[in-house]
Amino acid sequence: MKHFDYIFTGAGLSALMTVYKMVQSGKFNDKSILLLDENPKKTNDRTWCFWDDSNGIWETIIQKKWNSALFADENFRRDLVLKPYQYNMVKGLDFYTQVFDLVSKQENITFLNQKVLEIEESENLILVQTDTESFSCTKLFNSIYNKQKAESQTEYPVLQQHFIGWFIKSEQPVFNPEQATFMDFSVEQRGNTRFMYVLPSSEREALIEYTLFSENLLQNQEYETEIQKYIKNLGITDYEIVEKEQGSIPMTCYPFWKANTKNVINIGTSGGWTKASTGYTFKNSDKKSSQLVSFLQRETDFTKFHKRTKFWFYDLLLLDILDRKNEIGSHIFSSMFKKGNPSLIFKFLDEETSFIEDIKVILKCPKILFIKAIFHVALKAIKL
Structure with missing residues (x-):
C-alpha cells in the first residue's frame, strides 16, 4: 500500500484550485500528493462564471467578459453597469488544462483516474480504498459530495x-x-x-x-x-x-464543516464552499482554496480552518424564505436589483461588504419577509 502525505478524494474545482496554488506557493515540494477522481477531466463538462474587479491567476482562461448585465422580470428591465466589476466566463476544459499543465510537471504529484469507494480514518492514518487499489495518507481533502447527509436532515433547508x-x-x-x-x-x-x-x-x-x-x-x-x-x-x-x-x-447552510477532523477536511460543495444563496462556486472556491493553502503552512488541525461569518446568516435567511415560499424568489431579487446599486450588490454577494453596506443592500429587500425569517432561524444560528 503506497503512502502519501496528502490525498485529495475527488478532483473537482476546489481540489484542483488548492493543488494548483500549493504548487505555485513552492512550499509543498517535499510533500507527496495524490489526486483521485473517476473523471479524467478531459472534456468540457461545465461552465463557471464569476465577477471580479482585477486580473487574477485565471485571467488567461477567461473566454468572455461582460461589463454590463441585464436584470428583468415581467414588469421591468434594467441594464446593470457592473463597474468596477466584470462578469467572466470560464469553460471547464480550459480550467482543467491550465491546472494539469502545471500539476503534470510536478514529480511529487500523482493523478489517478480511479473511483473512491471508502475512506477510513484512524487516529494518525487515513486509508482510502478505490475500485482498484488502496492508499494511505496523513492528511485527506475530501470533495466527494454526500448528498444523503445534507438532504436527509430537516434542520437546514x-x-x-x-x-x-x-x-x-x-x-x-x-x-x-x-x-x-x-x-x-x-x-x-x-x-x-x-x-x-x-x-x-x-x-x-x-x-x-x-x-x-x-x-x-x-x-x-x-x-x-x-x-x-x-x-x-x-x-x-x-x-x-x-x-x-x-x-x-x-x-444550503448545512454546517458541513462540523464533519472536519484533525486530519480530514471537507472542501468544495462537501465543505460548504458553494455560495449558499446563489449557487455560485468559482469565486468562493478561489478564495477558500487560497485560505486553505495559507492555513496548511501554519496549522495542522483541520478543525480550526472554518470560520462562520455574518454572510452565512444572511444566506440562511434567504434560503429559509425560499424554502417556505419558493414562489416569491422573483419578488425578492427584483426588489434588490430594481433600485439597488449593482456594484454594491455584487460586492455583497462576494461577501466583501462592511456592515453598513450590508444594511444598504438588505433594506432593498422585502423587510417583513426577512424580519419573520430572522425569528424563524435565530435558534439555528445560536445552536452553532
Whole structure:
C-alpha cells in the first residue's frame, strides 16, 4: 500500500484550485500528493462564471467578459453597469488544462483516474480504498459530495440550483455580445423561483440556460421546452444547438464543516464552499482554496480552518424564505436589483461588504419577509 502525505478524494474545482496554488506557493515540494477522481477531466463538462474587479491567476482562461448585465422580470428591465466589476466566463476544459499543465510537471504529484469507494480514518492514518487499489495518507481533502447527509436532515433547508443550458448558433443576429443576461424572471414562475440566464459570445452565439432555485428537479423535457419558448420569443427562427450542459448545485447552510477532523477536511460543495444563496462556486472556491493553502503552512488541525461569518446568516435567511415560499424568489431579487446599486450588490454577494453596506443592500429587500425569517432561524444560528 503506497503512502502519501496528502490525498485529495475527488478532483473537482476546489481540489484542483488548492493543488494548483500549493504548487505555485513552492512550499509543498517535499510533500507527496495524490489526486483521485473517476473523471479524467478531459472534456468540457461545465461552465463557471464569476465577477471580479482585477486580473487574477485565471485571467488567461477567461473566454468572455461582460461589463454590463441585464436584470428583468415581467414588469421591468434594467441594464446593470457592473463597474468596477466584470462578469467572466470560464469553460471547464480550459480550467482543467491550465491546472494539469502545471500539476503534470510536478514529480511529487500523482493523478489517478480511479473511483473512491471508502475512506477510513484512524487516529494518525487515513486509508482510502478505490475500485482498484488502496492508499494511505496523513492528511485527506475530501470533495466527494454526500448528498444523503445534507438532504436527509430537516434542520437546514436544502434547495437546488438546477438547470439545463444550450449553446446555440442563430441565423439571426439577436444577441448583444457586450451584455450578459444575469437573471430574466419574465418566464412563468409556476410556484417556483425560475429564470433565464444568457451568456452571448457574439450576435449569433450564446449559452441560454433555464434555471431554478427550488427543492425538486424537473424532467429534462420541461427545461428544454422553456428554452425553446425563450429562443422563439427572442425572434430566433433558425438555430443550431452546438452543445448542452446540465447541472444541479446544492444551496444550503448545512454546517458541513462540523464533519472536519484533525486530519480530514471537507472542501468544495462537501465543505460548504458553494455560495449558499446563489449557487455560485468559482469565486468562493478561489478564495477558500487560497485560505486553505495559507492555513496548511501554519496549522495542522483541520478543525480550526472554518470560520462562520455574518454572510452565512444572511444566506440562511434567504434560503429559509425560499424554502417556505419558493414562489416569491422573483419578488425578492427584483426588489434588490430594481433600485439597488449593482456594484454594491455584487460586492455583497462576494461577501466583501462592511456592515453598513450590508444594511444598504438588505433594506432593498422585502423587510417583513426577512424580519419573520430572522425569528424563524435565530435558534439555528445560536445552536452553532
